[in-house]
Amino acid sequence: MILGDGECDEGSVWEAAAAAAHYRLNNLIAIIDQNQLQYDGPTAQVLDLSDMTAKWRAFGWEVMSVDGHDVEAVAAACDKCGDRPLAIIAQTIKGKGVSFMENVPAWHHGMVTQKIYDQAMAELEA
Amino acid sequence: MIAFNSMNVRIWSMLGSCGAFGQAALDLPEVNDRVVVLTSDLCVFSGLERFRAKFPDRLYNVGIAEQNMVGVAAGFAKEGFVPFATTYAAFASMRCADQVKVNMGYMGLPIKLVGLTAGFAVGALGATHMSLEDVAVMRAIPNVTLLSPADCTATVKAVQVAATCPGPVYLRLSGPMPNPIVYKGDCPFEIGRANTLRDGTDVSVIATGSMVYQALKAAELLEGAGVSTEVIDMHTIQPLDEDVVNRACGRKLIVTVEEHSVVGGLGSAVAERIACCVRHPRLLMVGHEGRYPLAGSYGDLIRQDGLDAESIYKKVIQHLKEKT
Missing domain, CATH: 3.40.50.920 (Rossmann fold)
Structure with missing residues (x-):
């Protein structure tokens, strides 16, 4: 299951988190895409959820923090599931690899034109 | 006070209904001194950046937490404020349906819930963000006045009407950006009078x-x-x-x-x-x-x-x- 860090503002996320731990769903992995940006700007400014690791741990989850752009590290973390649900906090950069998109909040909701798409792909494939 | 002149009508139309809401909001403290505005991570999308800059102590962004937003709005209303609260119409009506029922329908608190992009305005985001049921939900809840302005001119008007009307209001904003103009100037907007x-x-x-x-x-x-x-x-x-x-x-x-x-x-x-x-x-x-x-x-x-x-x-x- 993949969650955005901004999405973790929603109460329903934490209802599910509590239930998953209560029922010891050890086959459940939540990957939290922590790019620290949401629609209105940095997550810390819009609604500061502070220490994500501590929060998920307090809800009864196993927690690991990895570089979200390191696919092997994410895959390795997925093998760490024990007797509880596992939260993988994946540190990421929004728009990674595209110079004009990296860490720009507007790209949360941006529309990609053919021209922008071509520019972005050229950078990614360079 | 906001002027309903042809230049403003064109500007509001270009901004679309969300942007027009933001423009109308700038005038709200003048219309009703008890107005506060809440949003759930849609401050920019609701055209509220200027409002936030001008009235920082009247703007509350609760994050992506729409149900809580209605709860916070209820608190403001209980304390005598007139809270406007914005989110996508799909979430305002469906995700928050119970909070709307209890706080607006049952308790009758004067929350002005603004449903942005009703219908297909953000259809590019898929069915989760389309709002094709919000009127059905809101009609079923007693006490809630349901306003659905025809264009951006009427949207500005509806915001002003909502701010002065004593009860709970669901303001349904729809249409594309730019938004076609129906009313070229000031228009009648009397609740319950088509x-x-x-x-x-x-x-x-x-x-x-x-x-x-x-x-x-x-x-x-x-x-x-x-x-x-x-x-x-x-x-x-x-x-x-x-x-x-x-x-x-x-x-x-x-x-x-x-x-x-x-x-x-x-x-x-x-x-x-x-x-x-x-x-x-x-x-x-x-x-x-x-x-x-x-x-x-x-x-x-x-x-x-x-x-x-x-x-x-x-x-x-x-x-x-x-x-x-």
Whole structure:
């Protein structure tokens, strides 16, 4: 299951988190895409959820923090599931690899034109 | 006070209904000193950046937590404030339905819940963000006044009306960006009193929100085909203007047009009313039917559902033929 860090503002996320731990769903992995940006700007400014690791741990989850752009590290973390649900906090950069998109909040909701798409792909494939 | 001049009307239209809301909000503290504005991570999207800069102590961003936003708004209302709260119409009506029921319906707190991008305005984001059920949900909740302005001019007007009206309001904002202009200047906006925009004796088209513009265009096509068509802007869906509906019962056909499901929306409201009349014509309900559409552009989604003027015109002509 993949969650955005901004999405973790929603109460329903934490209802599910509590239930998953209560029922010891050890086959459940939540990957939290922590790019620290949401629609209105940095997550810390819009609604500061502070220490994500501590929060998920307090809800009864196993927690690991990895570089979200390191696919092997994410895959390795997925093998760490024990007797509880596992939260993988994946540190990421929004728009990674595209110079004009990296860490720009507007790209949360941006529309990609053919021209922008071509520019972005050229950078990614360079 | 905001001027309803042609320049502003054009600017609001360019900004779309969300941006027009933000512009109207700038004036709210003047209209009602107790106004505060809440949003759930849609400050920029609601056009509220200038409001936040001008009135930082009146703007509360609660994050992506719509249910909590309605709860916080309820708290403000209990303390005597007039809270406007913005989120996508889909979330305002469906995710927060229980908070709306308890705080607005049951307790009657004067929360002004603003449903952004109702219908297909953010159809590119898919069915999760389409709002085709919000009118049905809100109509079922007592006490809630349901406003659905036809364009950005009427949106600005509706915001002002909501700020001064004593009870809970659901403000349904719809239409594309730029938003077609129906009202070129100041327009009447009296709660529960529909605006008749065009007179006609054969067919009565009752439209709401973004569909008023399409209805007016369809009426021109119908007039060209010799069908005298009346167009009514039903900007208040709850309470419905029953006088106007009763009057429409004297026509050959009543047509409702809405960017919403035909289940529980404006069409249903009109159907419920005319079912109580001894004599009434057939009712053609134009709106969304069936399954959720795939993600798409606004224009494509509207055409797919037959909500463009040309499609409305064809449906009316076909219906008139079937009857005779």
